[in-house]
Amino acid sequence: MRAGKKIETVTEYVENSEKNSVDLDQALNIAGFGWYNAKYCLVLALFLIAAIVEPVGYSFVLPAAKCDLQLTDAQRGFIASIPYIGIVITSYPWGYIVDTQGRKRTLIYSSMAAGFFGMLSAFMPERISFIVCKFMNALCIASPAAVPYTFIGEIVPQRNRDLTMSVVNAMQILGSALVPLLAWAILPTNFRANFGLYDFSPWRLLVILNSALFVIAATLMAFGSESPKYLVAQGKHDEAIKVLQTIYSGNKGISPEDYPVKSLKMPNSNELEKRGIMTSLKDQTVPLMKPRLLKWLALNGFLFFGAFATLNGLYVWVPDILNRVISGNGEDMTACQVIAQRFNQDRKKTLLVIVFCLIGVFCILINFITDPMGFAVLLSSLPIMGLTIGPINSFAVEIFPTQLRGMAISLSMMMGRIGSIVGTNVAGVLINVVCEATFYLFGGLLLLCGLLTFLLPRSQPPLEQFKLSTHL
Template identity: 35%
Template sequence: MPLQSNCQSKTAEDSAGVMKLEKNGKMFSTTATLDDAMLATGFGTYNILHMLLSGLILMGVIMQSLAMGYILPAAQCDLELTLQQRGWLSATPFLAIILTSYVWGWLADTQGRRFVMLFSMTISSLFAVLASFSPEIISFATLSFISAVFMSGPTSVVYTYLGEFTNVQHRDKIVAFGSSFVGIGTVALPAVSWLILPLEISIPIDFLHITYRSWRLLVIAANLPLAIGFVLLLFAPESPKFLHACGKQEACLKVLRDMYAVNKRLHRDTYPIKSLLNEAETVKAMENRGIVAVLKSMQDQTAPLFKPPLLKWTFLVCFIQFGLFGTTNGFYVWFPSILNSLINHEGPAARLCDILDAERTLPANGTDVVCDDTINSATFELSIYIGLVFCSMYIIVGFIVDIVGKKSILITILTITGLCGFGAHLAPTQQIAVVLFAVFQMCGACIGLTNAVTVELFPTKYRAMAVCLSMMMGRVGSMTGSNLIGVFLSTNCGLSFYLFGGLIVACALLCFTLPGKRRSPAQLTKSNPTRNQTHEPA
């Protein structure tokens, strides 16, 4: 069936005049920009509940993305996996996101944020359940890849959906707190794995020729947050910014009235804004049907991102996300091995790479896998500790972002963590190296903050596409980083720390080009009252 845009090309009629009313001694304009209308809804319970919903979806995304790291060691006997097969199966979620983020971004900008997430989460959860019953590697890989393809839908859209429900005064903070669920996911996944994998489950399913064991249950458990998020999202509305960009004023005002009623604990009819000023730019509906119209729509959504004035911001956010994902996820894969080598070192104090070089061994045949599907509990404990540190950093950023500003936080964190990457290699003892290496990994706390920057820099009709492209580049960084670091650790250990430490410092330097803290909404409205200012680059 040909795909049609959910945005109908309709705009509200211009008001003959701007009426005002007096309420509690204050003057409110009955016609306002969307930013001012959202400020009138206040900030409170509605925004917090929406942040928790978006956070739950984010937690589901990170759990499904990283679950293979715990599933494959436990499944290697049942699926007869080699080391190479385990390697590319672990990369499946990242590859799916890279290949499909563009499409999901286009769909979100033309069909709606909520629609894309509901559709994609449904299919992703269904195929994850089917994958848990796979009898061999081909079916498991195919079903897991399809599940990951649809999992990339909420991955690409949820940050935009979260940011567009919060007014400009609190947007940075709420996105930062929502991002903390990424850290919570890195704690929840090893905790759930620790709970499920040791279970002695052995249920024969004869017609599939499999025995249902604990790792198969973990495949389903890792998708539970997405399934729960789907149910809760059924009761949530579409983004008011998307509705307004589509020209659906009444639908947008209904969402704003509901936000006002919950936050202010007042009747929705007392909401002072009665109409919204027209968007200067609206999401364009597809006038024709068929593949030509789809490709033309995708081109229209993408081309402006690679032309002035948006080109520099597209390059900036894509480069930063590439560096953050490449460093954080790249080293995260090797962190347990590195730490284990340092802890087991019994000789005199030495530098990190000297210890790794001394303890590095190469197996006679890299394709041979000893069929031992038990996982040491220390692996779960270590992963939980790392996740707790990540989560704490996200929460700290959430508390200070409104005070300090995104630009200052990004420059500070990226500079410090990048220099710690250099220091981890140069540290004279392994104890100091461990501390510096752990701090180096904290650059990942800037991923959510960079998404908050992206939401602010790009117009509404290109915003989801911009987030998707930057996240896609981030996943490219993840695959590039993990492979490069693996090569460098066995050939030139120090180069991996210099390269990625330098990459993070370069990201910090690029952040100097970001705009400073934005002016107050009142000032913005005075400067151009007929424009939704969040649709302009900050």
């Protein structure tokens, strides 16, 4: 009886109150969290998985393609950094496009292009054409590598946001585990089909499968809705209401018309005024350069730099390192000694501190472990760094306003990809020259990131489930 009275009070409050316009966070809180959010986040997670599988796949593709493409170790290091070079170059323009043209459209077009050029590279007969196609693919990856985090933060109620980010992040890490599984299933088959200028071999099939994830994700996204926060920021009130009705209906299993919110608080008309491209770019960038937001942008960027330098930089060389160590005569020797011989505040913040410090310590311990299985375990722990991406982006969603969020996350992720480029090439150069220093360097960087994490702001408390949303 009391529950029925509560529903009546909510409806009356929303429909008849003089203050019947609610802000979007409250509207999302009313729409709830359920099946609609879950399936949408699964699709967005697929974009993130694709953006991880593509560059990480190089660590298995390039050794297999070494003979066909006539690659030296230095060239392998350069090609492995191509995805991150492309992301660094295009993060700024993709951030602008995401904030001005919409999350959904940008994700679909960029992912389709990334998938097309990635699969096309599998049919290239020699090194130069392969690199060109991979570079075109890399120019499109910045969008699916960053936009899903913005999207998730804008379709999930605030009280469920951190958990959702963590789950999606865990799925992304599981996606990185897909890379060695695919390589293990395909590369040993040793089939070859003559295509005239070249033989189609297993590594080419692996390239196609790695890139196909972009096309699958973009196809599924075509059936989804635009971000309601983007629609509100663009002054599209009725479209935003329709999306919220769809979310409400999908989560509750009832008619969209039953959604009680009929009016949303909209931005001022001055904010919606049509602007030229240069003016728009200025408006998207200058606010981020002001001290209030610049300090958080710089901190987020540095944390990403440390995470990606290890996750996508040092990790690229893990298969090669493990192969050298396990196949060498390295009893009672550390990993670097074997290589030298052969060559001659909250849960989010707590998670970040633990992961950065734990993997940092693991990197340093590699120099002291003499058991091959022990340092294999330590090296294989590097993908755990992927757990940091979700929390850092979750902080970004809280810190930066909607109209700047896409740009801010893109620029932060750009710093992360610069870390990938630096990490890949630094590890490639140092691992054979001053191996111990390599692991000390990466371990120290991660420990520094762990300390800097304490500078992040306290998380905002979730919206109270007050009378507007308690029992709907």
